[in-house]
Every structure is written in structure tokens, then in C-alpha cells.
Amino acid sequence: MIQINHLSKKYRRGGWALNDVTLTLNEGMVGLLGPNGAGKSSLMRILATLTGPTSGGATINGIPLSRAEEIRKMIGYLPQQFQVYPGLTGSEFLDYVGAMKGMNDRKTRQAEIGRLLEEVNLQDKAGKKIRTYSGGMKRRLGIAQALLGSPKVLIVDEPTAGLDPEERVRFRNLLTRFSLGRVVLLSTHIVADIESNCRQIAVLDRGKVRMSGDLVELQEFGRGKVWEGLVSEEQFAGLDPMSVVSTRRTEQGLQCRVIGEAPPSGSGAVQVRPTLEDGYLALLRSGQKAGVSGDE
Numbered sequence: 001m002i003q004i005n006h007l008s009k010k011y012r013r014g015g016w017a018l019n020d021v022t023l024t025l026n027e028g029m030v031g032l033l034g035p036n037g038a039g040k041s042s043l044m045r046i047l048a049t050l051t052g053p054t055s056g057g058a059t060i061n062g063i064p065l066s067r068a069e070e071i072r073k074m075i076g077y078l079p080q081q082f083q084v085y086p087g088l089t090g091s092e093f094l095d096y097v098g099a100m101k102g103m104n105d106r107k108t109r110q111a112e113i114g115r116l117l118e119e120v121n122l123q124d125k126a127g128k129k130i131r132t133y134s135g136g137m138k139r140r141l142g143i144a145q146a147l148l149g150s151p152k153v154l155i156v157d158e159p160t161a162g163l164d165p166e167e168r169v170r171f172r173n174l175l176t177r178f179s180l181g182r183v184v185l186l187s188t189h190i191v192a193d194i195e196s197n198c199r200q201i202a203v204l205d206r207g208k209v210r211m212s213g214d215l216v217e218l219q220e221f222g223r224g225k226v227w228e229g230l231v232s233e234e235q236f237a238g239l240d241p242m243s244v245v246s247t248r249r250t251e252q253g254l255q256c257r258v259i260g261e262a263p264p265s266g267s268g269a270v271q272v273r274p275t276l277e278d279g280y281l282a283l284l285r286s287g288q289k290a291g292v293s294g295d296e
């Protein structure tokens with residue numbers, strides 16, 4: 001379990017990246033959702049003990065972040081910009097990472113690497129240089145390095161960015177499998193990444209926690225606020241672009257899905273059931289309207 005208590009982070013050249021974040025993250029897959037600049041990477045880097053908080057703190061399985069050595073032994077981390085050595089093969093790279101993690105017995109290390117390569121389905125590529133890997137393969141190698149040493153907590157920062165839809169689905173399934181019996185904290189700004197496989201979702205926006213709960217709770221933020229109907233080109237031009245979720249051109253006009261307290265005037269749009277994405281967008285919009293800010 002990860003317990004985050006009143007955690008704030010201010011960079012020397014910048015505003016508050018995190019502003020009084022308090023969260024409890026339980027075992028299973030946890031989705032950390034938020035738009036660009038919300039503070040997701042900052043929070044993950046702090047939990048991985050790569051940077052310190054300005055105030056507040058956190059414990060991982062009861063151990064405070066100040067005991068960095070113990071924390072690092074307990075977690076696996078896949079950063080957003082995962083650096084690999086293109087001239088090494090997949091197995092050479094994992095062997096190097098394993099040795100750096102203090103897995104000194106070569107035989108045990110090799111056995112674990114073999115098992116992990118199979119788990120991430122890279123066994124056939126293990127002997128090939130990393131420069132020949134696709135983006136998805138590099139991401140899977142990234143997960144393998146994070147899992148070396150069987151950490152209890154896995155922290156993965158936007159792992160599906162840049163992957164094609166097929167790799168994205170494969171990667172999501174892989175993480176879901178690893179979330180059995182451990183905390184897997186996954187950050188993303190793509191709602192589809194957390195759909196169905198996350199037990200818990202926390203939404204960050206401009207350094208603040210906007211919600212923490214399950215998928216249904218997030219979806220509920222859209223209840224009574226999603227409208228769909230035909231609008232004319234003129235009506236469409238008059239809509240707040242921020243309120244339009246999707247538009248489809250039909251023979252009769254533009255079929256629009258809009259988020260708002262009321263349907264677009266004169267459109268005849270009807271209320272529809274919110275999707276998870278609608279709930280997320282409605283939550284963010286309500287924050288923007290209320291002027292929620294991380295810069296206080």
C-alpha cells in the first residue's frame with residue numbers, strides 16, 4: 001500500500017507541481033490520470049525517491065520515503081523517458097540492470113531474466129540488439145527491467161505513449177497480469193488505458209487530487225451533463241470548443257456530443273449516459289470553471 005500525506009512539490013524554476021496531495025493507493029492496478037502538466041511524473045519521481053518533496057511525505061508498505069535504500073529495493077520503476085543502450089542485446093541490458101540492483105549471484109540473475117523475458121514475450125528477441133526493437137518491444141523490456149528482483153510495487157509513467165493500438169492493448173494486459181498481488185501505479189492522460197483494468201483511479205489536475213475512487217465513480221461525474229444531437233454549422237460555430245467531446249458529420253448535419261449543464265440552445269440534443277471519458281472530461285471542466293489552481 002502507498003500512503004501519500006499532504007505531499008507538495010515546488011520546483012526552483014516553476015510553480016507548484018503538486019499541491020497538498022493526500023492519497024491511499026491499494027493493491028492492484030491504480031490509474032493515475034491527468035492532463036499534461038498535472039503533476040503525474042513529479043509524483044512518481046518522488047515515490048521512486050529520485051527527487052524529494054518540498055513538504056509532506058509518503059510511505060510505501062509502511063516505510064517512509066526518507067529510507068530511500070529500502071524503498072528502492074521494494075519498487076520497480078519505468079520512467080517516461082526510458083533510456084536503453086541500443087548497442088546491447090535485451091538480455092545483456094537486463095543482466096546489467098540486475099547487477100546494478102545488487103542481484104549478485106549470476107545464476108539466479110540469469111534464471112530470473114529468462115523467466116521475465118518470457119513473461120513479456122521477448123524471449124525470441126533476447127539476443128538481438130535493442131536498436132532493432134520496436135517501441136512496444138522497448139516498453140516491454142522496460143517493464144522487464146522494472147520487475148527484476150520481484151518488487152512489491154511497480155510504478156510506470158505513461159507506458160503506452162507512442163504505442164500503436166495493438167501494442168497498447170498487449171501492454172495493458174501485461175500490466176494487469178502483474179498487478180495481481182502488488183500495487184501497479186500507472187500514469188496516463190488516455191482514459192482508454194485505465195478502462196476496465198483499474199481497481200482504483202486518482203485524477204490529478206494542476207497539482208491537486210480531483211478525485212480518487214473506482215471507474216463508476218469517475219463516470220458518475222458526467223451524469224446529467226452529456227448531450228447528443230444534431231446541430232447546424234452555425235450552432236456548432238457558437239459552441240464552446242471545450243464542451244464538445246466528439247463530432248460526426250452526417251447527411252442531416254453535425255452530430256455532436258457535448259458536455260454542459262444544459263443542451264446547446266435550439267439544438268434538440270438529448271441527454272445520454274456518460275462514458276468514462278465523459279465523466280473524466282466533466283470532472284476536469286468543473287475544475288476549470290471553479291478555477292481550481294495549483295498556483296496558490
Ligand SMILES: Nc1ncnc2c1ncn2[C@@H]1O[C@H](COP(=O)(O)OP(=O)(O)OP(=O)(O)O)[C@@H](O)[C@H]1O
Nearest residue numbers: 011013014017034035036037038039040041042043
Ligand atoms: N524539473 C522541473 N523544473 C521545473 N518545473 C518542472 C520540472 N519538472 C516538471 N515541472 C513542472 O511541474 C508541473 C508538473 O509536471 P509533471 O511532468 O509532473 O506533469 P505530468 O502530469 O507528468 O505531465 P505530462 O503528462 O505532460 O508528462 C508542470 O507545470 C511542469 O512544467
